[in-house]
Amino acid sequence: xxxxxxxxxxxxxxxxxxxxxxxxxxxxxxxxxxxxxxxxxxxxxxxxxxxxxxxxxxxxxxxxxxxxxxxxxxxxxxxxxxxxxxxxxxxxxxxxxxxxxxxxxxxxxxxxxxxxxxxxxxxxxxxxxxxxxxxxxxxxxxxxxxx
Amino acid sequence: xxxxxxxxxxxxxxxxxxxxxxxxxxxxxxxxxxxxxxxxxxxxxxxxxxxxxxxxxxxxxxxxxxxxxxxxxxxxxxxxxxxxxxxxxxxxxxxxxxxxxxxxxxxxxxxxxxxxxxxxxxxxxxxxxxxxxxxxxxxxxxxxxxx
DNA sequence: ATTCTTGCAAACGGTTTGCACATAC
DNA sequence: GTATGTGCAAACCGTTTGCAAGAAT
Numbered sequence: 001x002x003x004x005x006x007x008x009x010x011x012x013x014x015x016x017x018x019x020x021x022x023x024x025x026x027x028x029x030x031x032x033x034x035x036x037x038x039x040x041x042x043x044x045x046x047x048x049x050x051x052x053x054x055x056x057x058x059x060x061x062x063x064x065x066x067x068x069x070x071x072x073x074x075x076x077x078x079x080x081x082x083x084x085x086x087x088x089x090x091x092x093x094x095x096x097x098x099x100x101x102x103x104x105x106x107x108x109x110x111x112x113x114x115x116x117x118x119x120x121x122x123x124x125x126x127x128x129x130x131x132x133x134x135x136x137x138x139x140x141x142x143x144x145x146x147x
Numbered sequence: 148x149x150x151x152x153x154x155x156x157x158x159x160x161x162x163x164x165x166x167x168x169x170x171x172x173x174x175x176x177x178x179x180x181x182x183x184x185x186x187x188x189x190x191x192x193x194x195x196x197x198x199x200x201x202x203x204x205x206x207x208x209x210x211x212x213x214x215x216x217x218x219x220x221x222x223x224x225x226x227x228x229x230x231x232x233x234x235x236x237x238x239x240x241x242x243x244x245x246x247x248x249x250x251x252x253x254x255x256x257x258x259x260x261x262x263x264x265x266x267x268x269x270x271x272x273x274x275x276x277x278x279x280x281x282x283x284x285x286x287x288x289x290x291x292x293x294x
Numbered sequence: 295a296t297t298c299t300t301g302c303a304a305a306c307g308g309t310t311t312g313c314a315c316a317t318a319c
Numbered sequence: 320g321t322a323t324g325t326g327c328a329a330a331c332c333g334t335t336t337g338c339a340a341g342a343a344t
Contacts, residue, residue, distance in 0.1 A: 019318055019323060031233040037240075037249040039228045040309080055326045060309065062324090063231050075230040075240060075249060081186045081333060083222040084210050086178040093184075093222060094269045102184040102222060103269065122241045122250065124280040133271040166298060166343060188333080202301045207334065209299090228308060 004032070016069040026051045027062045031072055092129040098138035105131065151179065163216040173198045174209045178219055239276040245285035252278065 009028055013020050026047045031038075038046065044059045066072045083102060092105040156176055160167050173194045178185075185193065191206045213219040230249060239252040 021317075021324065023325070028233075031231065034233065035251075037230040037232045039230050041228070043231070053326085057310085057327070058325055064310095065324095067231065072231050072233050075232065081188070083184040083186050084178065084190070084214065084219050085184045085222065086175075086181065086219050094271070096269075097272070104182075105269075121283045121286070122243075122252075122278065122280055123282075123286050124241075124278045125244070128277040128279065130275040130277070131269065131271045132275065133269055135270075136268040139268070139270050168299065168342075170300070186333090200301085204302070204335085205300055211335095212299095 012071070016066075016071050018065065018069060018071075022051065023047075023054055023058055024062055026054070027059060028066065028071070031063075031066070037075055092131065094131040094133065094135070096135040096138055097132055098134055101135055101137075103135060105129075159218070163213075163218050165212065165216060165218075169198065170194075170201055170205055171209055173201070174206060175213065175218070178210075178213070184222055239278065241278040241280065241282070243282040243285055244279055245281055248282055248284075250282060252276075 006025070006029075009025055009032070010020050013024060013028060018024060027043060030043055030046045034043075034046070036042070040056070040060050040063055043063065044054070044056045047054050047059065063072065063074075067074045085102075085104075087104065094103040094105055095101075096103070153172070153176075156172055156179070157167050160171060160175060165171060174190060177190055177193045181193075183189070187203070187207050187210055190210065191201070191203045194201050194206065210219065210221075214221045232249075232251075234251065241250040241252055242248075243250070
């Protein structure tokens with residue numbers, strides 16, 4: 001049923017430059033077989049079933065570490081805190097990773113995404129397109145600082 | 148410079164069914180002239196300059212109220228808490244407003260270099276399309292409950 | 295007069311942090 | 320042996336809530 005063996009999981013962790021522990025193995029396997037986009041708390045509950053002595057703090061640290069090395073993805077909040085604007089109505093946002101500025105993109109970018117394969121009868125109420133990157137003000141400073 | 152008069156702001160608040168207070172007036176005017184997508188904390192700092200005795204709690208409540216009646220928009224976090232997934236690489240997400248489930252939408256429109264009018268030299272690193280709505284499991288229950 | 299709003303402070307919840315102990319390499 | 324990871328508990332921070340006093344209609 002589970003085609004991937006423990007050996008493979010260990011290899012994957014190593015391949016990402018991670019030290020291998022039972023906790024990491026358990027957390028990674030849980031993530032690997034999950035299609036639920038679980039939260040840290042959910043992962044904690046799942047892992048605890050097989051590995052009762054794990055702590056929530058470790059799950060937080062481990063998921064962040066996995067995310068850092070690109071082993072898993074994070075469906076992050078768009079911004080750290082809620083941000084408001086007086087301009088209502090549909091438009092997209094560009095979030096600068098450096099200065100946290102949010103720029104409006106008035107655009108028809110809606111069009112290219114309209115036919116999303118795999119919608120499966122999902123009833124779409126709102127579409128949000130968020131572009132993450134660097135604004136013109138922050139771009140130059142990045143060039144200077146190497147990467 | 149500011150084409151809109153206080154009278155107009157009051158009328159706008161009333162038009163949205165809101166009771167008018169100095170605090171709301173100050174907050175709305177601040178939002179109206181801001182292009183920065185400010186956070187509650189930022190709004191609080193701005194309003195305090197002209198209206199020192201306002202409290203942060205009121206700003207939170209007021210912004211949420213404005214959002215409820217459609218006077219302002221909210222650039223919300225995608226989900227309440229961070230959610231992870233082992234599937235890396237570009238794909239979009241559908242977030243069910245009812246059950247909080249996140250579904251993957253494998254879409255072919257992930258070219259991050261897509262030309263968005265109004266980009267103004269913004270350097271796009273990642274493009275995130277989030278569809279908010281109701282999944283097939285939750286849709287029926289909504290039909291039954293009226294709206 | 296009654297209802298809604300404000301201010302304050304305490305509570306909340308997800309996440310992070312500090313540190314001593316344990317484990318991987 | 321040394322660097323790294325773990326567990327625990329406390330701290331953190333944005334946000335929400337309860338409530339008494341104040342303001343709007």
